[in-house]
Amino acid sequence: MDTMDETATGLDRRRFLALAGTAALLPAAGFSLQAAAVPNSKRRMLQVNGYATDAETPVDALTTYITPNDLFFVRHHWNPTYQNVWRWNLTVDGEVERPVRLTLADLKKMPRASVTCVLQCAGNGRGLYKPVVPGVQWKYGAVGNARWTGVRVKDLLDRAGVKASAGHLHTSGADKPPGKVPPFNRSIEIGKALEDGLVAYEMNGEPLAPLHGAPARLVIPGWAGDHWMKWLTNLSAQPEPQKGFYMETAYKYPKEPGAPGVTFKPDEMRPVTELFVKSNITEAPSRARVGEAATIRGFAFSGAPDIAKVEVSDDGGQTWRPAALDPQHDPYAWRLWSFRYTPAAAGRVTLLARATDIRGSEQPKEAVWNQSGYLYNGWHSADIEVTA
Numbered sequence: 001m002d003t004m005d006e007t008a009t010g011l012d013r014r015r016f017l018a019l020a021g022t023a024a025l026l027p028a029a030g031f032s033l034q035a036a037a038v039p040n041s042k043r044r045m046l047q048v049n050g051y052a053t054d055a056e057t058p059v060d061a062l063t064t065y066i067t068p069n070d071l072f073f074v075r076h077h078w079n080p081t082y083q084n085v086w087r088w089n090l091t092v093d094g095e096v097e098r099p100v101r102l103t104l105a106d107l108k109k110m111p112r113a114s115v116t117c118v119l120q121c122a123g124n125g126r127g128l129y130k131p132v133v134p135g136v137q138w139k140y141g142a143v144g145n146a147r148w149t150g151v152r153v154k155d156l157l158d159r160a161g162v163k164a165s166a167g168h169l170h171t172s173g174a175d176k177p178p179g180k181v182p183p184f185n186r187s188i189e190i191g192k193a194l195e196d197g198l199v200a201y202e203m204n205g206e207p208l209a210p211l212h213g214a215p216a217r218l219v220i221p222g223w224a225g226d227h228w229m230k231w232l233t234n235l236s237a238q239p240e241p242q243k244g245f246y247m248e249t250a251y252k253y254p255k256e257p258g259a260p261g262v263t264f265k266p267d268e269m270r271p272v273t274e275l276f277v278k279s280n281i282t283e284a285p286s287r288a289r290v291g292e293a294a295t296i297r298g299f300a301f302s303g304a305p306d307i308a309k310v311e312v313s314d315d316g317g318q319t320w321r322p323a324a325l326d327p328q329h330d331p332y333a334w335r336l337w338s339f340r341y342t343p344a345a346a347g348r349v350t351l352l353a354r355a356t357d358i359r360g361s362e363q364p365k366e367a368v369w370n371q372s373g374y375l376y377n378g379w380h381s382a383d384i385e386v387t388a
């Protein structure tokens, strides 16, 4: 059985300290740590509370096309049961001709496929909504762009012989919630799963890390993170959507905007699927000089496969000027952008960035308030103190 100890050894110590924010507690220079006495094999910490790791990337570190694995945000609902890869299986069953059970070695013998795309938590930006919404107070960094490699969901379903009666793909992970807490049961429309869904066992060229769902997880390009099942153990083709709290209550977004702070009723909501068009500023100087160009950078993405433009305003959104889009791109990946800004006058200036995707959706000034705090995509700003 996987024990708590195995769970904790799955955490790299440096990573653990960074996540736990304890690095600041290390004694100052001059104090003898005696660290050399502890062998590397024992250098780890054991997480003993029942809460999940929720950690976002500081937005000023999201400056590269590929987000490095050790900086990639982590989100799950409770402590996972990390999978022993030697005993791990992925089963594909339900409305199929031939149910299949695959080991990791079996998966790796199937045709390899890769996609580079954004993973964003549906709750990224929840902490920016006013009035305040309960839940993990994500700001800007529950998002990253990575290259995912594994097996196409389509190849797996073809191998099992999926029947026409299958409308939804139920997905299960190995994590089991404590007590009466509802399990993280999820399903997706089979059409989307077949179109570009991937069962990934590599992230940015490395074996998928325990915190990101090792040995394999789902990748659903363009759709919010709640569809990206980690520690994946079962894909089941079914006629109907999955039931339960995480399908029927959670991950619902208003069909029409309402007034901030006013709770939407269940029939006024629809499921969260595609991401919304969004840009964030990752680099901007806090000070600049009149007449001297400064560089502003950021990233932009959408639930559409590409961004059409990113614009910057220094007058509260009355006029906009185009930013330069980086040529590097893959469908549903983000675009890095940059903007040369030359201040015309001294004083405090607020720069705003907004993105428009290739379907014509434009990032709104204000995100639509909703009681779960999903899909925040209001304009991001940076303040610059301009001196003569």
Ligand SMILES: Nc1nc2c(c(=O)[nH]1)N[C@H]1C(S)=C(S)[C@@H](COP(=O)(O)O)O[C@H]1N2
Residues within 6 Å of the ligand: 072, 073, 074, 075, 076, 077, 078, 119, 120, 121, 122, 172, 173, 174, 175, 184, 211, 212, 213, 224, 225, 226, 227, 228, 229, 230, 231
């Ligand atoms: N099994 C399992 N998979 C899961 C979750 C979970 O709680 N359990 N959380 C989901 C949510 S809400 C998000 S945003 C992504 C986060 O993936 P990451 O930790 O690799 O960034 O995993 C998803 N997959």
Ligand SMILES: [Mo]
Residues within 6 Å of the ligand: 075, 120, 121, 122, 123, 225, 226
């Ligand atoms: Mo999420």
